[in-house]
Amino acid sequence: MKRLHDQIEEFPKEDVRSAIHRGISQAEKQRNDDIMQPKINKKRRKVLYTLGSVAAVFMILVGSSYYSPALASSLSQIPIIGSVFGNSDLIGLQQAQENGLTNKVGETQTVDGISVTLDEVLYTPSKITVGLIIETEKELEEHYFGAGMDITINGKLPKGSSGSYGEEIQSDTVITAIQEISVSEEMPDAFDLGLILHGENGEKWYFTTPIEKITDVQQIPLDHSQTVDGVELTVKELSLSEAGGSISFESLEDGTDFALSKGKYIEFKLVDQNGNEITSYSGGGSGEIRGDKLFYQSSKDFDPIDNSVTELTITPYLALPSGGGSVEIDENGESRELELNFDVLQPVEFESIKVEIPQ
Amino acid sequence: MKHDIKTVKKAINGDKSAFEKLLIQEEKMLYYKALSYVRTKEDALDVIQETACKAFLAISQLKNPEYFSTWLFKILIRECYSLLKSRDRIIPYEENELLKKLDREQDEEIESFHLSEALSRLRSSYQTCLILFYYHDLSIKDIAEVMEKPSGTIKTYLRRAKKTLKSELERSYKLNEKTS
Structure with missing residues (x-):
């Protein structure tokens, strides 16, 4: 194959460079013209995840x-x-x-x-x-x-x-x-x-x-830690109010690539003592790379519970999307699509946490 | 070519100047590779422009920065192929090079004279497969990407292409024997 260009005239450096430059400008123009792409105001969002197919997003x-x-x-x-x-x-x-x-x-x-x-x-x-x-x-x-x-x-x-x-x-x-x-x-x-x-x-x-901040909030510290399949999950606190409840948690796992992070898919299933499920809502969280670990923190909300609830069973699980991906936006406002790797993203069986609700 | 991983990561995060720097580091390879497929300077420059555009739009999806070069050249080859296809042209090749590689696979020696004739009788998709596989040394997977066909189809194309080529060669040998 080399022989093909051995005898060819000198390398047209300037022409090649201007072709590269034109190509990049063309891409920028296409990106700007792409009206299908919603203009996302990215400023000051440190790391934002929007998950595609989680229930009740x-x-x-x-x-x-x-x-x-x-x-x-x-x-x-x-x-x-x-x-x-x-x-x-x-x-x-x-x-x-x-x-x-x-x-x-x-x-x-x-x-x-x-x-x-x-x-x-x-x-x-x-x-x-x-x-x-x-x-x-x-x-x-x-x-x-x-x-x-x-x-x-x-x-x-x-x-x-x-x-x-x-x-x-x-x-x-x-x-x-x-x-x-x-x-x-x-x-x-x-x-x-x-x-x-x-x-x-x-x-x-x-x-x-x-x-x-609303003051009528019942805060129940949990500080329950478990490590399953390389994910160290700490469920920190349960808070309850008339406006609903939330579970705050942190996760830590090996790695430096958020595309492979399981932490961002953690959701919770809540069931009361009678087996009734409380509707929970997924939402964003923030993550950062700490050394060679991925740290992620978030809190997940759920509907308010009434006085009849005396005990809650909280089961963490990974709400793995069946398709789509996430977007990582760094502190400079630059976004990057994270592709899903289903070899790594496998379900994790966390243990449930039982919490008595003080009346 | 080994690139600075930091520069590649910057490019992945949308840094235009980092991306341009990487392409400039590869400029000669880009040009000569394009030229080996499309043959003329103008077409090679068109292909480079398209490659730069497509690559810049897609770089955020590049998972492994260390494979930047491989990834970039796949885009380039795909662009060459689509340019040739739009003009109904077959990927050019050097007969002697292709002969050497094909000879290793054939029982008997092929004569250059017969090869181009036999090859030209094949379906264009078969010709493309053979040239990409034997002349440009592309893997089945890469050919599948360039031709936008499943790997299984490419394997079938290659198998059939070789079989047809063999019978075409035999036919032209026989014809040749009769006429000589």
Whole structure:
């Protein structure tokens, strides 16, 4: 094969380099032109995982709402929606709203014909949930607001934050949205929460509101550690309130590649003493490489439990997706798709933890 | 070519200048490899441009940074193949080189004169397989990727290609004997 080019004229260095350069520019252009690719606001999200096919993923709200033109025309006549939380399907949010645990805000800001109302905020030990009502003059494209809002804590940008954002289309011109922000160590029990929503055309809506963590929370320390199939899992705490419950946990495993991490797939099945399952919700978490280990921490939420529950059996498991992948976003905002390796990602049988609920 | 793993990782994370640096390190290989397939300078440059574009769009999916070169050249070969296919052209080869390799597989020596004729009678997919396998030394897996066919199909193509080539060669020998 070499002989083919031995006698060929000199290597056209400049031409080859400009072909390489043109190719890269072409790729950049294609990437920018790709309207199917939602513009994700990646700033300041340290490591965010969005899992594809886990049961009851909160992100499922995006695009899953049914759109009926007939209903839309009647809904558009309704000037305002009662409460974003009250109208949501999430029992915890409904109860929190009914029991007055939320911070009602009701502030509206209008930029270029798009009115965004910060309806209410709920601050629980595991997350901050924000309800928004967005009213527009004309229909907006899908993913107009990207992956939701950026936040500030007492006017300062946090080191990192993770969460999820979902929209429900109420009519051609009314959207309700719920943003969840995972609580980090940087967040005091009460602080001024700043919320910045970015529109696709560069619009910016900025709200600040004082928020306070709900106090009526029962915290049950568990500190249960187990190591199974190379995953060291520590279930740290169970917290219960009228707004729902959450389980905080950490995982540690060998390796430096998040694509192979099992920790990010950990979910929990909760069953009460009568065998009734409590609906739990998956969500994001954050991970980091510590030496030659992968560390991952998160908390998973579940619906509120009533007084009849005296005991909970918590069974950790891996909610392995059947397809798709995750996205890793580093501190510089660069994203990378993580391909799934099903040779490594095998189910893990963790032992269950029984917890008595103090009455 | 061994690349600096750090630079490859940077490129995987979307660093444009790191990616460009890697391609420039491979520029000669890219050019001559492309030229060996498409033959003209203009086509080789087109292939390099397409390769740079496709590779930059896909690099985030590269799992093993140490295989950057292998991965890049697979894209390049695929681009060469699709360019040739769009022009209904067969992958060029040097007869003597191909002969040497084919001879090792055949019972009797093949004469250069008969080879090109016999090869040209094969279906283009058979020709491509033979040339990629024997002349360009591509593995079955790589040929499957280039031709976008399952490995099993490539194995079948190769087996049938060899069988057909053999009978075509025998036919042309006989014809030759009769005429001489």
